[in-house]
Amino acid sequence: MKPSKDDLKKYLECEGTQILDLMRKALEKQGKKTITYSKNVFIPVTRLCRNRCGYCTFHRDKTKTPILAPDDIMGRLKKAESYGCREALFTFGEAADQLEPVKDQLEKLGYDTMVEYIYHLCQETLKNTLLLPHTNMGILKFKDLKMLKEVNASMGLMLETSSPRLMKTIAHRESPGKDPKLRIKTIEDAGKLKIPFTTGLLIGIGETIEERAESLLKLRRIQDKYGHIQEIIIQNFRSKPGIPMEDHPEPTLLEMIKTVAASKILFPDVSIQVPPNLNRETNEFFLLAGADDLGGVSPLSKDYVNPEAPWPEIEELERITRSAGFTLKERLPVYPRFISEEYLSERVLEKVKVHLDTL
Ligand SMILES: O=c1nc2n(C[C@H](O)[C@H](O)[C@H](O)CO)c3cc(O)ccc3cc-2c(=O)[nH]1
Ligand SMILES: C[C@H]1O[C@@H](n2cnc3c(N)ncnc32)[C@H](O)[C@@H]1O
Numbered sequence: 001m002k003p004s005k006d007d008l009k010k011y012l013e014c015e016g017t018q019i020l021d022l023m024r025k026a027l028e029k030q031g032k033k034t035i036t037y038s039k040n041v042f043i044p045v046t047r048l049c050r051n052r053c054g055y056c057t058f059h060r061d062k063t064k065t066p067i068l069a070p071d072d073i074m075g076r077l078k079k080a081e082s083y084g085c086r087e088a089l090f091t092f093g094e095a096a097d098q099l100e101p102v103k104d105q106l107e108k109l110g111y112d113t114m115v116e117y118i119y120h121l122c123q124e125t126l127k128n129t130l131l132l133p134h135t136n137m138g139i140l141k142f143k144d145l146k147m148l149k150e151v152n153a154s155m156g157l158m159l160e161t162s163s164p165r166l167m168k169t170i171a172h173r174e175s176p177g178k179d180p181k182l183r184i185k186t187i188e189d190a191g192k193l194k195i196p197f198t199t200g201l202l203i204g205i206g207e208t209i210e211e212r213a214e215s216l217l218k219l220r221r222i223q224d225k226y227g228h229i230q231e232i233i234i235q236n237f238r239s240k241p242g243i244p245m246e247d248h249p250e251p252t253l254l255e256m257i258k259t260v261a262a263s264k265i266l267f268p269d270v271s272i273q274v275p276p277n278l279n280r281e282t283n284e285f286f287l288l289a290g291a292d293d294l295g296g297v298s299p300l301s302k303d304y305v306n307p308e309a310p311w312p313e314i315e316e317l318e319r320i321t322r323s324a325g326f327t328l329k330e331r332l333p334v335y336p337r338f339i340s341e342e343y344l345s346e347r348v349l350e351k352v353k354v355h356l357d358t359l
């Protein structure tokens with residue numbers, strides 16, 4: 001029986017030893033002995049962005065390099081390959097090609113749009129490296145998703161929250177692209193196109209418990225209809241100096257544990273990921289609450305979204321995983337059940353197969 005909204009609210013609100021019962025229940029649903037992670041390189045293709053999320057330090061108003069040049073990117077990818085990475089995580093400010101400096105630089109490089117540029121970069125990645133592209137560029141149109149499916153092993157977009165109320169608060173009031181209607185449309189379009197998909201929630205940006213439950217149920221309904229969601233990231237808001245939400249409290253450890261556990265109970269069929277660099281001291285608790293993936297870990301690049309939080313070494317992930325009673329296993333940016341012609345283009349599938357023997 002799938003939990004109802006009331007069940008979810010109860011999970012998210014429970015206290016004391018009820019939390020231990022919740023963790024046990026989630027762990028039973030999780031049911032596996034392994035915890036996965038992906039070795040990646042984070043490529044910030046552009047940091048210019050049309051939005052101004054109250055929690056974000058990634059976006060830049062002005063920069064000398066509006067977009068990273070192809071040779072710079074190829075250099076980073078080659079280096080990543082030599083470190084044994086398998087995933088190229090291309091991250092962008094949203095709709096940056098609506099902004100003049102980006103438009104100008106794209107034009108100089110011979111591209112009309114950012115989608116054309118990233119398509120080319122993914123193509124080059126597949127041609128010249130062993131890395132598998134995963135593109136996370138904000139909301140996209142159906143036709144752009146369709147084009148990018150050709151050259152990506154998986155794609156991603158955080159839902160953040162399904163609450164339209166936050167469009168009026170400090171978190172999203174200057175971010176038209178965080179309108180949950182638009183985000184949900186993109187995630188559904190990716191489902192229609194059968195693109196293996198990463199999404200998630202940002203916890204602690206002013207949403208209520210009820211809104212947290214609604215966000216999870218929204219993703220559940222999408223997954224029931226399309227089945228393309230491979231992982232859900234439960235990401236905790238981290239406060240940092242200088243952001244509009246600097247004084248906003250971070251979610252507590254117990255709130256995060258309850259959200260992770262409730263997510264696993266609602267999504268026994270999807271990996272629940274907690275980024276390990278945002279919870280250096282407390283990762284074990286999430287594994288004991290049903291999280292089964294530690295996400296992308298980069299041996300050579302920093303997390304440009306949370307630059308103050310370095311990624312742990314693989315040895316540390318191994319130690320964390322072992323002490324929680326699991327074994328660590330590397331995975332690709334596309335999860336095993338999506339490795340088929342149904343979900344991957346021929347050229348991506350061919351590249352994915354090269355990795356399967358060495359995982
Ligand atoms: O370490 C991080 N990885 C992030 N990733 C990457 C993720 O951890 C992994 O690389 C994916 O699981 C790919 O397998 C994202 C991927 C998306 O598609 C959408 C959003 C994110 C956000 C983050 C993030 O904030 N921090
Ligand atoms: C790439 C993803 O990183 C997340 N993100 C952006 N800013 C922060 C922050 N201060 N703390 C935690 N996560 C953040 C958002 O969920 C975005 O979608």
Ligand code: SF4
Pocket residue numbers: 049050051052053056057058059092093094138175177
């Ligand atoms: S979180 Fe993404 S959309 Fe929001 S301001 Fe930062 S880069 Fe832009």
